[in-house]
Amino acid sequence: MEVERDQHTSLLAETIPIVDLSNLDEEQVSRAVVKASEEWGIFHVVNHGIPMELIGRLKDVGAQFFDLPETEKNAVAKQAGSKDFEGYTTNLKYVKGEVWTENLFHRIWPPSCINFSYWPKNPPQYREVIEEYTKETKKLSERVLGYLSEGLGLPREALIQGLGGDSTEYVMRINNYPPDPKPDLTLGVPEHTDIIGIAIIVTNEVSGLQIFKDDRWFDVHYIPTAITINIGDQILRLSNGKYKNVLHRAIVDKEKKRMSWPIFVDANPDVVIGPLPELITGDNPAKFKPITCKDFKYRRLLKLPVE
Ligand SMILES: O=C(O)CCC(=O)C(=O)O
Numbered sequence: 664m665e666v667e668r669d670q671h672t673s674l675l676a677e678t679i680p681i682v683d684l685s686n687l688d689e690e691q692v693s694r695a696v697v698k699a700s701e702e703w704g705i706f707h708v709v710n711h712g713i714p715m716e717l718i719g720r721l722k723d724v725g726a727q728f729f730d731l732p733e734t735e736k737n738a739v740a741k742q743a744g745s746k747d748f749e750g751y752t753t754n755l756k757y758v759k760g761e762v763w764t765e766n767l768f769h770r771i772w773p774p775s776c777i778n779f780s781y782w783p784k785n786p787p788q789y790r791e792v793i794e795e796y797t798k799e800t801k802k803l804s805e806r807v808l809g810y811l812s813e814g815l816g817l818p819r820e821a822l823i824q825g826l827g828g829d830s831t832e833y834v835m836r837i838n839n840y841p842p843d844p845k846p847d848l849t850l851g852v853p854e855h856t857d858i859i860g861i862a863i864i865v866t867n868e869v870s871g872l873q874i875f876k877d878d879r880w881f882d883v884h885y886i887p888t889a890i891t892i893n894i895g896d897q898i899l900r901l902s903n904g905k906y907k908n909v910l911h912r913a914i915v916d917k918e919k920k921r922m923s924w925p926i927f928v929d930a931n932p933d934v935v936i937g938p939l940p941e942l943i944t945g946d947n948p949a950k951f952k953p954i955t956c957k958d959f960k961y962r963r964l965l966k967l968p969v970e
Pocket residue numbers: 836838851852857864866871872911912913922923925
């Protein structure tokens with residue numbers, strides 16, 4: 664009787680799907696990634712092949728950077744008036760509805776778009792660790808995009824090409840949310856969908872990411888060995904709405920520092936993002952108009968409608 668009730672409870676308690684990438688049945692893996700992306704727009708992957716030791720070093724260099732005095736962090740500060748997003752910014756103040764976070768943002772791939780002046784020189788091993796992690800996440804991203812392409816009935820490269828192929832930009836963001844004694848007044852990051860293709864996220868042990876599904880917010884629990892993948896706006900549009908761009912936000916903790924390290928896989932500004940033409944038939948008309956990535960982001964930033 665006890666066992667039955669437990670099973671029932673776990674069936675009712677919906678949680679973010681977990682996909683085991685070490686499963687040798689590739690079709691099963693592909694189907695699991697596709698289903699999670701259709702229903703949730705977010706999933707965890709475990710046994711993803713990225714060494715945990717490397718993830719540990721990624722977390723260390725990020726934490727060490729944010730522990731530096733403000734003057735040192737400002738060596739890579741976002742330039743005032745800069746139209747680009749790269750650099751360090753801080754936003755730690757008590758204003759209702761304001762965000763409570765400091766973050767570092769810079770491109771990591773392809774080499775032609777990297778501006779190392781936004782990469783911290785301290786800790787000294789920062790660059791080496793990020794370069795190693797970049798290679799690993801690029802492989803993981805291409806694997807996931809391959810499954811998502813198959814789920815559309817297309818060759819594995821379809822979405823990789825849709826995001827601009829070799830010109831696709833990878834962007835590192837490190838979010839630091841110090842303990843916030845008044846978390847009811849602030850949010851780490853207010854609700855949003857990611858404006859990019861997919862996000863590949865690791866966090867420290869403090870949970871705080873929440874996603875919206877079926878009219879309610881779900882906590883995304885921290886799983887030590889997992890990497891979390893979010894579907895963003897560009898994949899929603901390329902897939903003609905099949906894959907969901909997950910609405911999410913991050914809350915802060917009263918006592919504990921939270922950190923997250925998303926990598927954004929992002930089409931470059933000149934790439935036109937619209938439903939892949941092979942998907943459009945009489946039964947499946949286009950739900951979105953093609954638009955350059957640059958215009959799309961501009962309109963989203965200014966909260967202008969995008970068709
Ligand atoms: O902190 C997190 O877990 C997610 C942050 C996030 O959504 C973002 O940086 O876009």
